[in-house]
Structure formats: C-alpha cells, structure tokens
Amino acid sequence: MADPETAEDLLFKQQRKEKKDLQAKIQSMKNAVPKNDKKRRKQLAEDIAKLEAELSEKHEEELKQLNSSVLGDKADDLADGVQSLDLDADDPQPCKQRPSKAQKRRDKKAALEKERENRIAEAEVENLQGSRHLENQKLSQILGGKQLQIREIMSDGHCLYRAVEDQLLRRGCTLGLAELRSQTAQHMRSHAEEFLPFLTNPTSGDMFTPEEFEKYCSEVADTAAWGGQLELRALTQVLKIPIEVIQAESPTIVIGEEYRELPITLVYMRHAYGLGEHYNSVEPLKEEET
Template sequence: MADAGDDKCDAEAELLQRHKKERKDLQSEIQKLKHSVSKDNKKKKKEITDKIALLEAELDCRHEKELADLKLHTTGAPQKLAGTVDEVVDKVGVLGVGDNEESDLGQQAQKKASKAQKQRAKKAAEDQEREDRIREQAIENLTSSRHLEAVKIGTLLAHRGLQIHEITSDGNCLYAAISHQLKKQQLMCTVDSLRGRVAEYMRSNPEEFMPFLTTESGEPFSEEDFEKYCHELETTPAWGGQLEIQALAQVLKVPIEVIQSEGPSLVSGEHFTGSPIVLTYYRHAYGLGEHYHSVEDRVETEEEFT
C-alpha cells in the first residue's frame, strides 16, 4: 500500500502537470489575443499587451497559492508517527515476566506513551502553525505592495517590448544595472570603475550634490562629511540613488531613464544624445530596501503579433 509520502508526491506531480497544461493553454489564448488585432492598431495592441501581462501575473500567483495549499493539506507527518509507542504497550502483556514486573513495565510504558503523545501533539501543532503561515503568506503575496509594483512595472515594460533583467541585491545594483546596459552597447565598465568615476565627478562638483545631502540628525553635510560619503561610495557596496544617477549621466554622457510603478519615468542627462540607458526602480522589491534592475528586449514565447 502506498504511504503518505507517495500520496504527497503523486498529488504534487498531478498539480504540476495541471499547472503545465494551464500555462500551455494560456499561451494558446495569448496567441489568439495577439492575432485578434491588426499590426497597425497601436491602441488595441497596447490594450492586448496589458491584458496579457495581467493574465500571466494572475496565473503565476494562483499556481503559487495552490502549491502552498497542497503543502498544508498533505503534511501527514503527525499521523504517521502515531501508534509506535502504543504498539509496545499492547505487547507488554505477552512478555515472559512475573505479574509485578509486568505491572511495573506496563506503568513505565504508559508513562512513555503519555510523554510521546504530548510530543506528537506539540509537533502536530507546530507543523500546523508553520503550514498556516505558508498559506497566509501565499494569500498576502497576491495583494502585497511588492506584487502590485512588479505587475505594474512589468506591464509598462511589456508594451515597450521590454522585460526585466534581474540584478543581484547586494548594494551594487545601480552600478551592476548600468554595467549591463553598457555591455549591450559594446561598452565594458565594471562596477568598481563606475563607482570610481562617480566619486571623482562628485568630488569635482560638490555644489551639485552637497545641498541635497544631510547627516542622520538632519544637518547639512560639511566638507568632511561629503568626502567620507564619496570615499564610501568608491570603496564599499554603498547603495546608489538619484544623485549617483545624475553623476553617472554626466560621466557617461548619456540619458538615463528610470521606470517606476508610480508616476512618470525619471530622466537624467536628457540633453545628451547618446543611446539612453533604461533601468527599473522598485521601492518594495526587497525587505532591505529599494532596488534597481536592468531591462532587455522582451522574449516572445510564440510568434510575434501579425
């Protein structure tokens, strides 16, 4: 007879197979939507692109929730442990011992059984609490600021023919995203070299940046504070923001556009004529704070719009 582990594996395999079919069905639906609009109908094409992005996001979230629910309903571990000590208690009476010894052994076994039952109950409660947290988190993810922000930015990128190129969250995300964009233009700049050029530009033009920098107590930066800021920017994985983007636009002599979920894109160095660098900015992507990703051309899973 198949045990609970086999049942769980079978249920998970069946769910993943259904998810695979639903994703394939969605791709078929997407192709029908694409073919339903003519190539020169830009307004309708934008509406279809937005709808496709939302359909894909909704399917991903539903699949995530169903997997979390499966884990909750197929645990089975506490039930599998039950009965091990009880079986020992039942067998004590058939041992070849005297009445007094049998009684003592029975009492000891009952005490052990009682302790084991408490342990099983405690473990079952802990398992249930953990699974409840998983399910609650899956539900929360559907309406979280992080999810809504990702859907909005994904939609904005989709009708520009772009998609996210993920950048590691390690303090260097701004410079790594810029480096990725430059590589697309056949320009090689490392994170360290970009940091060095930004620090050098800021030191040479303090009047452009010092008025916007304050200490933790809210006091304006002194020259010493500003030098420390530039030194950390150059030598540590200090997070970069809008001031560093302005400096990067100046040293690279290209426009830098930052797409965000709320409000219009922010463009620095718009007076430059070089190929623009495009980044995405997230306020809620990571628990540690704000984050930048790069972008790349959107990859269609099937044929393009006709």
C-alpha cells in the same frame, strides 16, 4: 459549530498582528527618511533590525512560557489519572487507555505541521495583496508595453552600478563596477558646486562641510554605499548617456536628456527588499514557454 480557540491559537493570532503592526511602523519609518541621506538610512537599518530582533525574542519567550504551561497541565492530568486508579482487585473497573508517549509526539508533530501550513497559506495570501506583488504587476505591464522584462540584479548595495554595468555590457562597453564607482566619485568631487547643495548633515540639517563631502565621495568610490538621484546624475555626465528610470508608482523619468545617445533603462523598485529601494536592469521580453 467552530471549535473554540486554544491558547496556542490565540497566541499565534496575537503574534501575527504584532508582526503586521511592526511592518506598518517600519514602513512609516522608511518614508520619514530621505533616500539620499545615507547616514540616517544606515541608522534606520540598525533601528529596524533591533525592533525585529526584540519582537522575535518576545515571541520566542511567549512560546516558551506557553509550552511550560502546557507541560504543567499535562503533569497535573497525569497525577489526577494516577489518583483515580482503582487498585481494588475484587472490584476491577474498566480503565480507558491513555495515548502513548510516541502517539503524543506524533500528535504534537502533526499539530505543528498544520500550523506551519496555515502560516504559509496566510503569507501567500498576504503577498498577493501586498505592496511588492502590486509593484511587480504594475512594472510588468509598463515593461511589457516596451517589450522588456526585469533582469534581476543582486541586492548588495551596488545594485545601481551593477544595473548600469549590465546595460553597458549589452552595448559592448566593458566598464565595470569599480570603474563606475570611481569615476562617479571623481566627477562629484570635480563638480562639488553641483552636488554639495543637495547633501545635508542628518543631525544638524546643515549643508555638508568640505570634509563631510569628501568622506561621502570616498564612500561612493570605495564602499557598497547605495546610489540614488545624485549618483544617477553623475553617471549620466560621466557616460554622456541618458538614463531612463522606470518605476511603478510614479512616471518614468529620464536623467541626462541633454545627451543624444539612446537611453539606458533601469527599473527602480520601492518594495523589493527589506529596506525597499532597489535597482534592476532590463532585457528584451522573452516569449513564455508552453
């Protein structure tokens, strides 16, 4: 027969459920915001961080209250034990030896370690069934058919440009991150009629004004603003090279098919990091070491 669940077990179970519910809510929030809407995605990141911080603070407070309750129970037990002592020397009663403070500390440490191991095991199972793991499996299959594998790119807002930079370097071109951003922004400014209709104010829903469009281009050039479809289009036109984007959940797309150069290949990952979207580069598939 299974041991009855303690108050600590019930609290951990409740907190795990609340974390899963929050992750589902966050995913729903992400899906509701267009990838090319930088302002709303920035606000989304702040909202998500706030939600996660509030839940973490709530869980910490619950643990403090639980520990206070446990300590109170132990104090009551100690008082009961003192009152039950028979101090009559003529009729001594056998006394059950209580665990020492050191033993209690060891028991508590062992219980916490066991809980930590259980959490790690649950996280590993969840990861194996989660979106990130499934996405990696699909991408490995697609890339394996092309004799390619993922080459990891830093997740710092520059991932699109760093992935393109990596691909160009393999062709002997040393065009760097700063130049790629600068030329992308300048090309968008010079061809505003091609890019402006796809940019809207997140509050009003109206198309960007010239001032808002100029600010957007400045962010492309001078900040770590994340790049998406518009920047990919601008990059192909700047480089005169097609860009092939492999993704797990949708067919591979090629931007800039009008150019005859061999495409450079990027991998688009929807579930790679906290906010999801991320670009990686690729490299030739390496044989697994025995």
